[in-house]
Amino acid sequence: MSVSQLPDEARVLVIYTGGTIGMLLGGNRGGYVPEPYFLTEILKSQTRFHDPMQDSLFSNSSSVQGFRQFLSGGGGSGRSSPSPETTQFPQPTLLVRSTRPIGSATLSPNQKDGPPAPICVKVAENVYEAQLPSLLTPRASVSSSKSIRYAILEWQPLLDSSNIETEDWIRLATEIELNYSFDAFVILHGTDTMSYTSSALSFLLEDLGKTVILTGAQIPLSELRNDALDNLMGALTIAGNYIIPETSLFFNHTLFRGNRVSKVSSYDFAAFESPNFAPLVKVGIEITVNWNNVLRQTSLRRFRAHKEMSPHVATLRLFPGISSATVRAFLAPPIRGVVLESFGSGNAPQRADLILALKEACERGVVIVAISQCLKGTVSNAYEAGRELAAVGVIAGSDMTPECALTKLSYLLSKPELSVEDVRKLIGTPLRGELTRATAANLTQNSLEQNIENIQGLLSEFVRLSTRRFTSAGPQITISLPDGATQDAAASWTSTAAEAASTEGALLPFLIHAAAARNDVEALKFCIESEQGNDSISTPGPSNVASGLANTLDLTWGGSPLHAASLNGSAECVEILLHSGALVHLRDTLGHTALYYAARQGHQSIVDMLVQAGARLSGLDGGFAEMAAKTAAHNGDAGTLKLWVKAGVQVESPP
Numbered sequence: 001m002s003v004s005q006l007p008d009e010a011r012v013l014v015i016y017t018g019g020t021i022g023m024l025l026g027g028n029r030g031g032y033v034p035e036p037y038f039l040t041e042i043l044k045s046q047t048r049f050h051d052p053m054q055d056s057l058f059s060n061s062s063s064v065q066g067f068r069q070f071l072s073g074g075g076g077s078g079r080s081s082p083s084p085e086t087t088q089f090p091q092p093t094l095l096v097r098s099t100r101p102i103g104s105a106t107l108s109p110n111q112k113d114g115p116p117a118p119i120c121v122k123v124a125e126n127v128y129e130a131q132l133p134s135l136l137t138p139r140a141s142v143s144s145s146k147s148i149r150y151a152i153l154e155w156q157p158l159l160d161s162s163n164i165e166t167e168d169w170i171r172l173a174t175e176i177e178l179n180y181s182f183d184a185f186v187i188l189h190g191t192d193t194m195s196y197t198s199s200a201l202s203f204l205l206e207d208l209g210k211t212v213i214l215t216g217a218q219i220p221l222s223e224l225r226n227d228a229l230d231n232l233m234g235a236l237t238i239a240g241n242y243i244i245p246e247t248s249l250f251f252n253h254t255l256f257r258g259n260r261v262s263k264v265s266s267y268d269f270a271a272f273e274s275p276n277f278a279p280l281v282k283v284g285i286e287i288t289v290n291w292n293n294v295l296r297q298t299s300l301r302r303f304r305a306h307k308e309m310s311p312h313v314a315t316l317r318l319f320p321g322i323s324s325a326t327v328r329a330f331l332a333p334p335i336r337g338v339v340l341e342s343f344g345s346g347n348a349p350q351r352a353d354l355i356l357a358l359k360e361a362c363e364r365g366v367v368i369v370a371i372s373q374c375l376k377g378t379v380s381n382a383y384e385a386g387r388e389l390a391a392v393g394v395i396a397g398s399d400m401t402p403e404c405a406l407t408k409l410s411y412l413l414s415k416p417e418l419s420v421e422d423v424r425k426l427i428g429t430p431l432r433g434e435l436t437r438a439t440a441a442n443l444t445q446n447s448l449e450q451n452i453e454n455i456q457g458l459l460s461e462f463v464r465l466s467t468r469r470f471t472s473a474g475p476q477i478t479i480s481l482p483d484g485a486t487q488d489a490a491a492s493w494t495s496t497a498a499e500a501a502s503t504e505g506a507l508l509p510f511l512i513h514a515a516a517a518r519n520d521v522e523a524l525k526f527c528i529e530s531e532q533g534n535d536s537i538s539t540p541g542p543s544n545v546a547s548g549l550a551n552t553l554d555l556t557w558g559g560s561p562l563h564a565a566s567l568n569g570s571a572e573c574v575e576i577l578l579h580s581g582a583l584v585h586l587r588d589t590l591g592h593t594a595l596y597y598a599a600r601q602g603h604q605s606i607v608d609m610l611v612q613a614g615a616r617l618s619g620l621d622g623g624f625a626e627m628a629a630k631t632a633a634h635n636g637d638a639g640t641l642k643l644w645v646k647a648g649v650q651v652e653s654p655p
Contacts, residue, residue, distance in 0.1 A: 005149075005619035007591030008139070010240035012150040013096065013182040015175060017168070018158035019190030021217040021228045032220060034158035039188070042221055043135055043152075048233065050135040052092070059138040093131035094151040097123075097178035099171050102130040102153070127178065137236065148240035150186075153179075161190025161197075161216075166309045166410070169197060173204040176212065177305035181618035183585070184211040184239035188232070191216045191263060191271055194249060198258030199404040200309070202247040202432045203411040207301045209585050209614050211239045214258065215250045218271055227252065227269045234283050243551075243583050246295045246432065248280060255281035257293075259404040259434040262375070275376040276399040276436065295433050296548050296581030302614040310336060310413035315406055317341040317373065324353035331361040331368075337409040337423075339402060340370045346379030346386035346396060355392055362393030365420045367413065369427050371397040371405050378436065395427045398435035408434060509552045516561035516577065519570035524561075528580050550582040558589030566594035566610065569603045574610070584615035591620035599625065599647040602640065607647050617648045625649045 005011060016022065022039035023032035043049040047056035054060075060070035096102065103117035118130040132151040139147045153175065159168070176185050189197055198214045205212065215235040217228035235250040247258035252270045260277040264270075282288045312334045316327070318341060331338060338361075342348050348355075348370075362368055370379050370389055378399035381387050390396065397405050408431070412423045430437055508527050515523035531549040551560050562582040565573040574594075578584075587593055595615040598606040617625045629649040632640040645651055 005591070005623075006147075007587070007589065007620060008146050010146045010148050010183045011094065011619065012148055012184045012186055012236060012239050013094075013176075013179050014150050014152045014186045014188060014236075015172060016152050016154045016158070016188045017161075017164070017172070017190075018155065019161050019188060019194075019216045020220050021188050021215075021232065022158070023220045024222050034160070036154070036156065036158065039221065040133075040135075040152050040154065047138065048229075049137060049236075051138045052136045054138060056138070091133045092136075092149075093118075094134045094149070095129060096132045096151050096153050097127060097129045097175070098153060099126050099128070099174050099178070100156070101128050102132070103156075137240075146240055148236050150236065150240075159190070161193040164190075164193045164197060166200075166311060169200040169204060169309065169407075170305075170307050172197070173201060173305035174307060176205060177303070180210070180303060181616065181622075182210075183619070184243075185213070186232075186235045186239050187212070187214045189214050189216050191218065191251075195258075195261045195263055195272065195401070195403045196407060198247055198249045198261065199401070199434070200407040200411070202257075202259040202404075202434065203408055204306045204309075205247060205303070206306055207297065207299055207303050207614060208247070209243075209245045209297055209303055209583060211242060211244045212247045212258075213239050213250050213255070214248070218267070218269055238281060238283075238287070242281075242289060243585060244280060244289070244294050245297050245583060250281075253283040254279045255283075257433055259408075259432055260401065262401050262403060264375070273375070276378070277433075291548070293433075296550075297583065298579050298581050300578055300609065300613045302612065306411065306414070308414040309407075309410045311410075313337040313339070313406060313410045313413065315339040315341060315402060318343060318348055320349070322349070322354070324351070324357045327354060327357045328360075331357065331366055335366060337367045337413050338369070339397070339405040339409060340368050340389075340394065341373045341402060342370045342379070342386075342389070343373060345372060345374075345377060346370050346381070346389065348386075348389055350388055355388060358389065358394060359392035367409060367420060367423050367427065368394045369397040369400075369405050369409060370394050371400055371402060393424075395424050398428065398437075400435045404434050508549055509554075512549055512552065512561045513554050513564050516565040516570055516573045517568045519565070519568070519573050521572050521576065524573050524576055528576065548581045550577050550580040551586060553586075553588075558587075560586050560588075560594070562586070562594045563588055563592075563597060566598040566603065566606050567601060569601060569606065571603070571605045571609070574598075574606050578609065578613050584610055584613050587620075592624075593617070593621055595647055596621040596625065599643055600628065602643060604643055604646075607643060611647065622649075 016039055018034045020032060022034055024035045024038060025032060026035075047058040051059050057067075057070060060066045101122075102120045118132055120128050120130040122128050132153065134149050134151050137148045137150075172187060179185075187197075187201075194214055194216055201212065201214075213235045215231045217226060217231055219226035219228065221228040221232075230253065231251060234253060238244070238250065238255060244255070249256045249258045249261050249272060251272045256272060256274040256279055257277055260274040261272045262275070264273045278290060278293060280290055280293055282290075314330070314335060314337075316330050316338055340348070348358075358368060370386075372379055379386065379396045381390060381396070400408070408427065409423075412418060412426055418426070428435075508530060511523060512527040514520070515527060527549060550562070553560055554564070559567075560582065562574065562577050562584070563586070564570075565577060584594060593615060595607065595610045595617060598610060599617075625644055625647065626649055629641055629644040629651055632644065633651065641651065
């Protein structure tokens with residue numbers, strides 16, 4: 001039984017590759033082993049992860065009143081009587097696609113019975129689809145505003161992460177592409193090689209516009225005391241409620257950028273660290289998102305999964321006394337790329353034979369990237385030993401992790417359109433926020449006069465847009481200091497730029513929504529430039545606002561500036577917003593995307609732009625759009641029907 005999507009419901013695909021999180025004791029040698037179907041079955045039994053009737057004690061304990069009503073309704077045993085939907089298949093399903101047959105697991109010798117396998121259909125070469133049973137989380141009152149409906153695509157066989165291969169990274173990227181109609185993705189993975197996978201996926205998932213989170217556990221769900229519960233629930237909550245359009249890794253209440261992490265402990269719950277980049281999200285009493293660090297997608301290309309990685313890459317760790325013969329053998333064909341783990345800030349022994357071996361390899365076309373063996377810090381040219389490497393063609397890898405440098409090199413070398421020089425140039429260029437670009441930024445504070453000038457401009461735009469609906473003329477506001485006042489004596493503006501930024505943060509969301517709705521290009525550019533000129537601006541709004549002013553939500557109807565521009569036919573503003581990081585997958589309170597509104601209003605040029613940027617109709621949008629397309633076909637309205645088809649509606653050909 002397929003189920004339609006509700007406005008306050010997020011759909012997340014969980015791809016379960018294996019790892020400790022779903023293991024049980026009982027291997028041939030008494031160790032942990034993955035067990036088919038165990039993860040799905042245990043999550044079905046826990047009301048925190050599955051309560052479709054919203055009738056459990058957990059779902060009715062958000063308030064005293066709710067708990068008392070639960071008791072008076074006969075639920076005092078701690079959980080109401082289980083319904084067939086919560087305890088057995090079939091139950092509401094979601095359509096999932098995979099590169100392998102779905103549900104064809106071979107049961108273990110001691111397992112006589114298992115849940116019935118879903119009906120799997122081959123729809124194309126190496127593409128299979130099935131309706132998988134869905135699980136539904138309760139609607140939390142504090143940490144989440146949505147219920148999360150999710151399906152678990154379980155790999156067969158399940159893998160220990162030490163057995164992960166390059167082909168598995170490509171499989172993951174492909175399955176995300178095949179199921180891109182889901183709102184977000186959570187990948188369950190073993191911890192040993194999770195940082196390699198998260199780094200690889202950050203590059204393979206090109207122009208990603210949705211949340212992808214890897215997580216796992218140090219202790220499996222089968223143990224009473226474990227970290228699996230918090231890791232999985234935290235990943236689901238973030239994936240279902242926030243659009244963070246990059247590959248990330250969630251562990252121990254922290255969401256990291258996926259290509260910035262390394263595993264640092266085999267026994268602590270804090271198994272991962274991001275030494276050179278602050279976390280994206282911290283989960284404590286509140287969920288705090290560092291939106292200033294979240295990547296903003298500013299290209300107008302559709303999402304695609306790159307499906308190739310070069311196998312001819314390797315990592316060479318320098319050590320005192322390493323011989324040139326060892327280095328020459330390591331750099332011999334078919335090697336095309338090497339990550340050189342150097343000393344300190346990018347230093348190597350200055351022996352002539354060793355430098356010559358590196359130089360010959362570089363001249364032969366081998367791309368050598370120098371990173372630091374230190375956990376923290378970056379490669380620089382502060383020392384003569386480091387400059388010697390650069391002189392022979394070794395590329396500085398800045399502060400990339402070993403996992404990131406290796407997977408980035410493999411990704412770039414797999415692109416036939418890139419020359420060796422192109423690869424060398426791109427290695428030192430941040431493609432997915434994987435390295436810190438060297439800058440000499442001037443961090444001085446704005447002067448008092450500059451703060452006043454900024455606020456004066458904002459207030460003038462505020463009054464103009466408030467009082468003149470479609471004209472650019474309007475009253476001008478002038479703010480001035482009292483005669484003889486100095487910056488030290490101006491009591492209302494004596495702090496840093498914080499007060500000015502808070503004022504801008506209060507006004508800019510109104511301005512950008514009004515400008516987008518009225519196709520006021522100059523006002524929209526003013527807002528974007530104001531934000532870019534002050535990185536400390538924090539725009540108010542719901543907790544699930546995506547990064548940047550271009551994605552701030554209107555508190556009255558939950559729409560973004562892109563929604564407003566698309567609904568009102570403001571084509572020029574749509575283009576500016578897309579180049580400024582506006583997300584095409586954001587939904588308003590009614591569950592609609594900007595593409596739906598543009599198609600409904602008949603704005604063809606906007607539909608073209610949004611589709612080019614990767615927008616697609618799915619979930620609630622898809623149902624309404626199909627009805628609109630059928631109505632247009634019935635009425636003989638070819639123009640409207642063509643527009644809905646362009647937006648992505650599948651129309652059946654007449655028999």
